[in-house]
Amino acid sequence: MRVTLQTSGGFTGRRLHASLDTDDPAHLRALAQLPAQQLSGGQPPADQLAERPGSAQPRYRLTVHHPDGDQVSELTESTVPPALRPLLAQLLRNAHP
Amino acid sequence: MANRCYFIPPHVLDHIAKVQAQQSAEPSPTQRSAVVSAQFRRGRRTAGALPLALPLTEQRLTAEPGTVPTGLTVPKPGTSGRLIHDDQNQWTFDVQFIRGEGDPAVPAQNANDAYDHLGAVRSYYKAKLGRDSIDNAGLNLVANVNFGVDFDNAFWDDTGLRMVFGNGSGTVFTDLTASIDVCAHELTHGVTQFSANLNYTDDQSGALNESFSDMIGSAIDAYAGGKDAGTHNWLIGDEIMAPDLFGEALRSMAEPGTAFDNPMMGRDPQPRDMSGYTEPADPHIMSGIPNRWFYLICTDIGIDAATTIMYQTLQNLWPNAKFADAAAVAVAQARILARNNLVPRQAPQSVRGAARQQGFW
Numbered sequence: 059m060r061v062t063l064q065t066s067g068g069f070t071g072r073r074l075h076a077s078l079d080t081d082d083p084a085h086l087r088a089l090a091q092l093p094a095q096q097l098s099g100g101q102p103p104a105d106q107l108a109e110r111p112g113s114a115q116p117r118y119r120l121t122v123h124h125p126d127g128d129q130v131s132e133l134t135e136s137t138v139p140p141a142l143r144p145l146l147a148q149l150l151r152n153a154h155p
Numbered sequence: 156m157a158n159r160c161y162f163i164p165p166h167v168l169d170h171i172a173k174v175q176a177q178q179s180a181e182p183s184p185t186q187r188s189a190v191v192s193a194q195f196r197r198g199r200r201t202a203g204a205l206p207l208a209l210p211l212t213e214q215r216l217t218a219e220p221g222t223v224p225t226g227l228t229v230p231k232p233g234t235s236g237r238l239i240h241d242d243q244n245q246w247t248f249d250v251q252f253i254r255g256e257g258d259p260a261v262p263a264q265n266a267n268d269a270y271d272h273l274g275a276v277r278s279y280y281k282a283k284l285g286r287d288s289i290d291n292a293g294l295n296l297v298a299n300v301n302f303g304v305d306f307d308n309a310f311w312d313d314t315g316l317r318m319v320f321g322n323g324s325g326t327v328f329t330d331l332t333a334s335i336d337v338c339a340h341e342l343t344h345g346v347t348q349f350s351a352n353l354n355y356t357d358d359q360s361g362a363l364n365e366s367f368s369d370m371i372g373s374a375i376d377a378y379a380g381g382k383d384a385g386t387h388n389w390l391i392g393d394e395i396m397a398p399d400l401f402g403e404a405l406r407s408m409a410e411p412g413t414a415f416d417n418p419m420m421g422r423d424p425q426p427r428d429m430s431g432y433t434e435p436a437d438p439h440i441m442s443g444i445p446n447r448w449f450y451l452i453c454t455d456i457g458i459d460a461a462t463t464i465m466y467q468t469l470q471n472l473w474p475n476a477k478f479a480d481a482a483a484v485a486v487a488q489a490r491i492l493a494r495n496n497l498v499p500r501q502a503p504q505s506v507r508g509a510a511r512q513q514g515f516w
């Protein structure tokens with residue numbers, strides 16, 4: 059399964075991108091438990107953008123590419139589930155501007 | 156939208172707040188209500204998707220360490236005291252309390268840097284701006300160092316009310332406690348949360364939220380370094396760059412868009428003024444426009460006067476304010492401050508002229 063990451067926020071505000079193909083059961087379990095905010099590609103619709111929580115924390119936008127559409131989840135640093143850390147760390151190691 | 160109800164519609168509170176901001180140096184009860192209302196709305200929005208934010212009174216209690224080693228001092232709540240926690244490279248907060256207010260230095264340099272920088276920022280806010288800590292009511296200052304592994308960032312945790320610092324990867328950034336501008340920037344996000352509470356969205360409100368942290372963070376950096384508007388380098392993050400990136404920075408307030416250009420970081424995307432404005436855009440990108448507004452005012456009337464005006468502006472803005480709102484409130488505040496001989500007499504014209512140069516007046 060293909061997963062892509064986009065980062066933003068925090069002091070640095072760096073927007074980095076990474077993607078990874080993974081079949082690791084631990085990764086898949088962690089991804090399955092994420093709150094899905096959207097099933098489609100591209101940017102969230104404008105009304106959803108306006109509803110985003112206001113936080114200057116580092117932000118991780120994770121997209122899981124399913125055959126029937128994309129599942130997009132957006133997390134702030136303090137809400138990252140511990141089970142997701144290994145996958146997130148792996149993505150961040152390969153992230154680039 | 157249909158299932159929401161409010162005692163007073165948010166746009167009515169916002170409108171009343173805007174009118175009153177032109178007339179007063181202090182936030183009015185209506186402005187405070189608008190902020191509280193916005194915080195309430197935000198709490199309702201996130202319900203279900205994310206953990207609910209605790210009421211502020213309970214958040215303060217969470218800042219108390221669970222276990223206190225013998226000999227360490229836990230400051231009383233509401234005394235603006237410092238608490239430094241070592242997260243021991245875990246991805247959780249407040250792992251080990253290692254230094255409290257008045258305690259002697261510890262072996263870890265980054266913990267002492269965080270302690271010292273928090274102290275300097277607290278002093279600046281008190282002495283120069285008359286503010287008692289983040290909430291202007293003595294909220295204790297909680298910092299976490301050694302958060303995560305190779306964590307290349309720092310942030311204000313708006314639910315736990317703490318500042319969090321990573322060690323940096325060593326390839327892009329070094330330890331993020333090393334520079335006072337990081338600490339001052341993050342603490343100012345807390346000040347914003349307790350004053351204008353600007354929405355952190357991909358529009359002008361979000362850009363203003365970022366910009367106020369850069370403005371006051373940079374002013375404190377200049378003050379700590381003994382610089383004035385002419386000698387300050389107006390760079391954000393230049394002191395935390397890894398050795399291979401020496402000479403680069405994260406943002407330039409004097410010339411947005413010129414802070415970095417290298418394979419590791421890409422190219423600085425900030426536009427210099429409104430001619431490059433697009434929306435939606437990340438707050439860190441469009442913040443360069445009001446950043447340069449502040450820089451221009453500083454070069455005209457000095458950093459102290461410009462910072463006082465911006466601080467008063469932050470106290471009188473509202474959550475969905477745009478650049479032109481910030482300019483209008485800043486002019487009103489500059490007039491009030493000038494009338495009281497607290498800033499130079501030409502400050503209102505300086506604020507307007509700089510806003511016009513940046514394209515939002």
Ligand SMILES: [Zn+2]
Binds near residue numbers: 365
């Ligand atoms: Zn920031």
